[in-house]
Amino acid sequence: MPEQPDLSVQLGPLTLRNPVMVASGTYGFGLEVRETVDLSRLGALVTKSITPEPRQGHPQPRIVETPSGILNCIGLQNPGVEAFVRDYLPALRETGTPVIVSVAGRNEEEFALVTREVDKAGGAAAIEVNISCPNVREGGVEVSTRPHLTQRTVRAVREATSLPVIPKLSPNVTDLRPIVEAGLEGGADAFSLVNTFLAMKIDVEARRPHLGGVTGGLSGPAIRPIAVRMVWELARAFPEVPLIGMGGVATAQDALEFIISGATAVAVGTANFLDPRTPLTVIDGIAEYLKRHKLDSVSELIGSLRD
């Protein structure tokens, strides 16, 4: 057995140094904390979602705690694709880690526009397609809850780039399999799941919603068992499709639940708010687990659930 176990994983066409990423919207652009966190150790960095025009996002309050979780209604605040490509992408190229750019829009044309601009600028390792933000409902519905819309949006992104295309799935559905089928028809290379659960919290003294956007997305440890079940179901239904699992990952143990269920990679999200170094401790914890179990590589664990 080698000194250090092999943490690298093959996510479709992407080779990652380790299976631990940061989830879109939970790490800004990574550059905010680059003086304190060694970004080059991350398996990948997934950016906040970029839209064609700058978005200011929702009024306050945007975040509220719930039991073992948080609700957020940030509302996709971002500088817009022009400023992103000009001011952020050059610095992102210097981080030494694969940058997966999350793209969003109100319709297929907007998704395609952002993808094209990012593809043209160069520097991104893949495109994550945010079809599942519960806080932006201009269309009245999350794209990711409708197979037909999913297929068309993924196809629009697919035709705008040669980079790997990774739709981010909403858990606010009864059955994810038709959504994945639609995404595959649209040309997806892998899928990330789950985005947040549509939820709300009420201030009973004021008799008002706690959030400025009324409803928001639930994340954190509370959702992990549901997310793990969803990854497990999809991995069984689509054994050849690479999956990035997320939902309440705060420790290596949490990450391993997803990997053993069938995820090739995982993302840390809410836990970054407690400590942005969390992904690094998860990486170290996975290495320790492999040594303890005398395993050579983390990829042996992918989908290794014993039934």
Place this chain on the structure above:
Amino acid sequence: MSLVSLPPFATTTAPVLENRQVSPDAFLITVRAPFIARSIRAGQFINARTAKDWKPILNRPMSACRTHPNEGTLDLLVKEMGVGSRAMCVARPGDEFIISGPLGNRFALPEPDTEAVLVAGGVGVAPLHMLATELVGNCPRVRVLVGAPTQAKLLCQEELAQAGCEVLPVTEDGSAGYPGLPTLLLAEVLAEGERPKMVYACGPTPMLITVCKIVEATRVACQVSVEVHMACGVGICYGCSLPIAADDGSGYWEFKRACVDGPVFWAHQLLWEKVGRRAGAA
């Protein structure tokens, strides 16, 4: 929305050295955190939690009332407001906090020969006390209007007087000092004397909104430390964004994160009417 990279901050285990109750619901807690104690400046904050039994999922942002850089310690003024703060208020010497900092921006120093008028509401007096220690000696006059519901809840009086400030206590029930709200006294204070003045305010959001109205009417320079729901405190979640006007009079505004572009803002840049129904922290 410009790219902001934070200067290096520490996340450190900070042993509790002392915990004194200073009012019915506030505690002055001294912790050891050498890097933060050496580098924190007035206006900046820390994100904190207890090391054990931390049921809430998020850190709590708070300001240090005082730093002792040579000893490597910080004095935190913590008001019991909910689950998180309660866990900190019952800490005993030997317990540990985990704190990240220093975070955020600092108060700007006034122009030469300018009097400083500090307006403190409740536990908002904490960062203003640290500011006062920076201003006294560099400012011809430092007055601090300290507001509280009642005499027992006035905070930091002796410390401010010892620092060399003129302390003007204001209580809502009139049990000590001036009766009413510190903002009522502010207009009077600003009208006195010939020297230019600069106002610094920290306290509940309704108080800050009133301060901003007063300084706009009297055209006095003013900085405000805002209170807003925060999650990460380090600029990655975009949870604490507030609408901030550009400084160039163009009318342009955008949402800026209070944890990286604030929590100190110039009063004239805060667009309170765009903030949202409930701007303050829980």
